Amino acid sequence: MAWSLTIVTTCLIVGLGILERVIVNHRLSKINGVRASILGGNPITSFYAFFKAGYMHANNRLQENFTNMFANASPSCPHAVELTIFGHRSIMTIDPEHIKALLATNFAHFGKGPRFHRTWEPFLGDSIFTTDGRLWQQSRTLIRPMFVTQRVRDLDILERWTDVLIDKLPGSGQTVDVCDLFYRMTLDAITDYLLGQSVESLDKPNGEFTRAFTQVQRIQMRLAIFAWVVSQRDFLPFNRFVPQEEYRKGIKVLETFIQPFIEATLALTPEQLETRSKSDRDFTFLHHMALFSRDPKVIRDQLMAVLLAGRDTTAATLSWTMYELSNYPEIWRKLRSRVLERVGPHAAPTYEDIKDLTCLTHALNETLRLYPAVPYNVRSCLQDSTLPGKPGQPDIAVLKGDHVLYSTLVMQRRRDLYPPVSENFADPAVYSPERWEHWTPKPWQFIPFNGGPRICIGQNFAMTEMAFTLVRLLQRYERIEYRGDWAAQYLKADIVGCPGLGVPIALYEAKW
Numbered sequence: 001m002a003w004s005l006t007i008v009t010t011c012l013i014v015g016l017g018i019l020e021r022v023i024v025n026h027r028l029s030k031i032n033g034v035r036a037s038i039l040g041g042n043p044i045t046s047f048y049a050f051f052k053a054g055y056m057h058a059n060n061r062l063q064e065n066f067t068n069m070f071a072n073a074s075p076s077c078p079h080a081v082e083l084t085i086f087g088h089r090s091i092m093t094i095d096p097e098h099i100k101a102l103l104a105t106n107f108a109h110f111g112k113g114p115r116f117h118r119t120w121e122p123f124l125g126d127s128i129f130t131t132d133g134r135l136w137q138q139s140r141t142l143i144r145p146m147f148v149t150q151r152v153r154d155l156d157i158l159e160r161w162t163d164v165l166i167d168k169l170p171g172s173g174q175t176v177d178v179c180d181l182f183y184r185m186t187l188d189a190i191t192d193y194l195l196g197q198s199v200e201s202l203d204k205p206n207g208e209f210t211r212a213f214t215q216v217q218r219i220q221m222r223l224a225i226f227a228w229v230v231s232q233r234d235f236l237p238f239n240r241f242v243p244q245e246e247y248r249k250g251i252k253v254l255e256t257f258i259q260p261f262i263e264a265t266l267a268l269t270p271e272q273l274e275t276r277s278k279s280d281r282d283f284t285f286l287h288h289m290a291l292f293s294r295d296p297k298v299i300r301d302q303l304m305a306v307l308l309a310g311r312d313t314t315a316a317t318l319s320w321t322m323y324e325l326s327n328y329p330e331i332w333r334k335l336r337s338r339v340l341e342r343v344g345p346h347a348a349p350t351y352e353d354i355k356d357l358t359c360l361t362h363a364l365n366e367t368l369r370l371y372p373a374v375p376y377n378v379r380s381c382l383q384d385s386t387l388p389g390k391p392g393q394p395d396i397a398v399l400k401g402d403h404v405l406y407s408t409l410v411m412q413r414r415r416d417l418y419p420p421v422s423e424n425f426a427d428p429a430v431y432s433p434e435r436w437e438h439w440t441p442k443p444w445q446f447i448p449f450n451g452g453p454r455i456c457i458g459q460n461f462a463m464t465e466m467a468f469t470l471v472r473l474l475q476r477y478e479r480i481e482y483r484g485d486w487a488a489q490y491l492k493a494d495i496v497g498c499p500g501l502g503v504p505i506a507l508y509e510a511k512w
Helices: 002-029 043-058 062-068 096-105 113-124 133-147 156-168 178-195 208-229 232-241 245-266 270-277 285-292 296-325 329-342 351-356 358-370 433-437 459-476
Strands: 037-040 080-085 088-093 175-177 377-381 385-387 396-398 403-406 477-482 491-493 497-499 504-509
Touching: 037 043, 043 062, 043 080, 043 208, 062 491, 088 396, 096 385, 096 403, 113 208, 113 245, 113 296, 113 377, 133 285, 133 296, 156 178, 156 459, 175 178, 178 208, 178 285, 178 296, 178 459, 178 497, 208 245, 208 296, 245 285, 245 296, 270 285, 285 296, 296 329, 296 358, 296 459, 296 477, 296 497, 329 358, 329 459, 329 477, 351 459, 358 433, 358 459, 459 477, 459 504
Parallel strands: 037 080, 088 403
Antiparallel strands: 080 088, 175 504, 377 403, 385 396, 477 504, 491 497
């Protein structure tokens, strides 16, 4: 019986693999394109590759796994590989031209897709991050006005919360995990900006909202990985294996906090909202949305999306910047000297000060080059399309329903995309803000904020917030020192990639 079952199972797997290849090849034959380098040519190898990806993610080795996928790729297609399982193809790429096609030249052919929407809908609803087409355009139109330069120039909120952050730092020379503090500060700043009131995360590090927000994101990433491993229709019977009780409870905590603000805002008449809009101090992101939509679900969904984007990406980038600067004291001294020259030792920087401090922009860009805030992303093919092949090679065919995963983290670390190491250009693996004084990346080889029509609306806000925070730290502290094992650090890739070991440092106050 056992032998018979083994033989039958083997035959079924082989038959499934053959049928799957025949169907996919038939569909591909109708498109003017070829396949990418095949990583998994049958159900067994494809299953292995998929579950290996899940295992590597669980062990914070997703970057290693993604990089290794291309080790045996065909020379004619070295930076794109594909897997097929249950008739669904997934193409993984680290090619700038492919990413350009996904985000710009073939933008209408690729989107979030129905599977992504179903997986993320309980958390982010029908927000800017989960929708395509008309719904996405409406979301972007709704959000964009609150991130125009005039709004970003108002630095009162940033000054308020960086002051609280510095008050929470211990005395000179004492160890502190600044990663934890950055995550709490940016949560306070973004809830203040969105709602006009913060969750006071810096004062209450173990508050219910903070815990729920972290828990929801962790489980959401597991659900997203699991949904990628199997097709959505096959995902539903297995989703019980991913614990979701805490996920649902966490979302309820977040909604319970923001709901009273939504109700109070919707209680205002349009005339009252218009009056309030003329006061920069009293006019919040929530008030702006209520001017254009009276639907509490629309407002709730966009609040969740901006809350996620406004907190984690900024906190992670600040954390990686301090991690790198703690290993390069000379860079810290140069930055501090320039800040003192432009702003002085005590004054809060203006928007013009921040834009003039190009050395800080270089430092942040170098961080984003090595640690883009969203290290992995995915697009679903909405209609049959192609990705450009290498010069002299045919394009890669992409079928409707296929998924294309791209990694800015791995792409931006490809040595072949950089000039040779020289006096003015350090090894690409090394943190070197000075390289930006003599070098500009080619288009689509540096895209920390994505690109094309979906380019991040809040990038100016994020860069301003991060630079403002660094200015305040550079004014106060003449040097920093890493207090952990600097070489043991790793990237913890959840929705946003953050330092897995935190950033334990000591800061030494300047002696005036």
